[in-house]
Amino acid sequence: MTSSNYNPVTKEIIGELQRICGEAFVYAGDEKKLDKYSRDKVPEQYGHMPEVVVLPKTAGEISGILKLANREIIPVTPRAAGSGLSGGAVPIYGGILLSVERMDEIIEIDDQNLMAVVEPGVITNKLDEKLRDYGLFFAGYPMSEEFCFIGGNVAENAGGGRAVKYGVTGQYIQGLEIVTPTGDIIQLGGKRIKDVTGYNMVQLMVGSEGTLGIYTRIIIKLLPRPTHRQAVLVLFADAETAIAVVPKIMTAGGMVPTSIEFMDGFTFNLAARRFDEDFPYDKIGAALLFEVDGMQSSVVSQDAATIRKICRNGGAIAEYRASTEEEIERFWKIRKRIPWELLRYTPHQSIEDIVVPIASIPAALSGLQKIGRKYGVAVPVLGHAGDGNLHAVPLKLPDDSVEHWEAILPALLKDIYAMTSEMGGTISGEHGIGHKRRDYMSLVMSETHIDLLRKIKQALDPKHILNPGKIFIY
Ligand SMILES: Cc1cc2nc3c(=O)[nH]c(=O)nc-3n(C[C@H](O)[C@H](O)[C@H](O)COP(=O)(O)OP(=O)(O)OC[C@H]3O[C@@H](n4cnc5c(N)ncnc54)[C@H](O)[C@@H]3O)c2cc1C
Structure with a gap:
């Protein structure tokens, strides 16, 4: 897929979007307003301007937008808080940027079933604060919890500071209401702990980086809050x-x-x-x-x-x-x-997210320094030592040129990912693939495996409308 596979967003289409969402919630033609939606927290070189930004309030509106996009062959990129570190929310082929920022309601705290029902635009920390009053907590805890949204956490299967003991976001997602790429609204899972009724579609949606459906409601399992x-x-x-x-x-x-x-x-x-x-x-x-x-x-x-x-x-x-x-x-x-x-x-850096078996951490740390020396860059490392998730951050050195840094970056990343793969690790533990790491998937996944992913995408999104160009190429 390239941008040439898609049609431009015309005046008529903007008019239709305004009828669906309301005029105030469709931004077009104002560079300043659109600019904010052209990147997440990856460096600028991975950014791309949307043609139009829509801020729907309901699943019904999102369904209308996706049906329109399928009819007109226009890409739709979902966006939560835009704190992602893999370019997942970047509209790389232009088209419609769909922000869930207005869908920010905590619908229910059900302390009888230990479940919360929330909209995708709820700030993660806001839910955590509210749960304090009930003596409950949501174990998901990305370090960005003060500004990221729950919807983004589910789409990236966010990990973070508590994963050693409590695991990652996906372990707490019991149900989802989603709008499918073709615009149908469906309910997956629910307030139940056990469910082997058909394929586990909830967990297929978790970590799907906005490529298989747009979450409009999320049912979260809660735990008693440690005192x-x-x-x-x-x-x-x-x-x-x-x-x-x-x-x-x-x-x-x-x-x-x-x-x-x-x-x-x-x-x-x-x-x-x-x-x-x-x-x-x-x-x-x-x-x-x-x-x-x-x-x-x-x-x-x-x-x-x-x-x-x-x-x-x-x-x-x-x-x-x-x-x-x-x-x-x-x-x-x-x-x-x-x-x-x-x-x-320095802004010239690349926050990496490799994950290796914990016994391989020492070898990974020395391997990273060796790669840094090979390319003449610094590679400081921080991370979640309890689960082998290392955030290596290659940095341009002060006396190096930007041209040199940009020229070596692809080969440097390839070396890091190849080393990780040899250790039985993988290229992302919690930040996702997006389009930043998309071209390196074959280092950690066989072509047959990637092809299976393509078939799932094809079955759900036959016209490749939803967040195209992310995770893998099709
Ligand atoms: C300082 C800092 C610290 C961080 N620490 C951590 C950490 O500890 N652990 C961690 O895991 N991550 C961390 N991150 C990365 C980032 O915050 C997470 O990936 C977070 O989950 C992204 O949430 P978001 O709301 O910003 O999503 P966005 O960046 O807006 O979107 C992320 C993905 O979700 C998709 N998406 C958004 N909304 C929906 C929806 N409703 N339905 C379907 N798909 C949707 C988008 O298309 C995109 O692919 C950190 C980032 C920063 C800047």
Whole structure:
């Protein structure tokens, strides 16, 4: 598919869109308004302007838009908050950008069935805040939770800080109302924990990056909210020593912490200095941030003490415990600040999302440094050490040229992905493929496997209307 397979959005089509959504909710011809919708959080080179932006409010309106798009052969790209890191919400062939930002209602908190029903435009943190009043929580926790939407989390099957203990978003999605690519409205799953009635269409939709259907309602399984949390921040002289303690926490320590976040010395120091934190910066080669939670204060305290002991015996240079909400957030602020500090360092960067078997993390870390040296770039790494998901962030060095950086980037990424594949890993653990990683799929997937994906897409979206050009080429 290329843009030449699609028809342009004409004045008549804009008129029809206005009749469907209301004039105020269709943006066309205003570059400034459209620009915001031309990219997500991937660098500008992956961006593309939409021809028109629509802000529907109901599933019925979305159905009307998709039927029109099928009739006129115009691509439709769904967008939630636009915080994605793979270009998934970028309208690469122009056409209609469909934003769900007005569909932002928490429809129901059902504390009898431990389920929430929400629209896709609800900010993830807003749901979490509301659930506090009920003593419940949604275990999905991307680091972008203060601004990303639940719809985007489902479409990317977002992971994040709590995945070690609680798993990823998809494990909590019990039902979806979707508008199919051809414009039908259907209900999948529901408020039930068990369901083997036909193919598991809910989980096919989870992580489908807006290519198989548009979610208009999401049913989420909730958990009792842990009443106690503690965090432990541990500093190490080098990454190898830090990573070596991770499996010991689970085996010798006999626990699964909520979070085990890894930051190399470069990324940790960059963010911590920003907050004027007093750490022995000269000695830090790596840091681990642990969180433990539970219903019993004594158990949580014991787990935090065990982590400190294992880290101390494992060669840590310093550990700090946080037991109040304020102290815990102080540590998380450092971790969450890193992507923004890396952006301040240079906009010429590529946030990667590889995932390897946890025992391969040390080999992956040294492999990444070797690749960095080969191309003359820095490759700082942070990530979710408990699940092998590493955010390597190749960066242009200050004295390197932008031309050189842009020229080497495709080969550099290919080397990183090939190394990951050789280790039994894959190229995205939580950020998705979008169009940023689309051309590298064959490094981790056989042609037969990709062909199966194509057949599923073809069956649901015969005219390739919904988010074309994402995940794989057809
Ligand atoms: C600072 C920062 C930290 C981050 N930390 C994490 C993290 O810890 N874990 C993690 O997993 N990700 C993280 N991300 C990436 C990003 O926030 C997630 O991928 C998030 O789930 C995207 O949500 P969004 O609302 O921004 O979606 P968007 O970027 O708008 O869209 C993402 C995809 O969803 C599709 N889509 C949107 N709405 C719908 C819908 N209603 N129906 C069907 N498809 C739809 C789009 O077409 C697109 O393919 C981070 C990003 C930033 C900038």
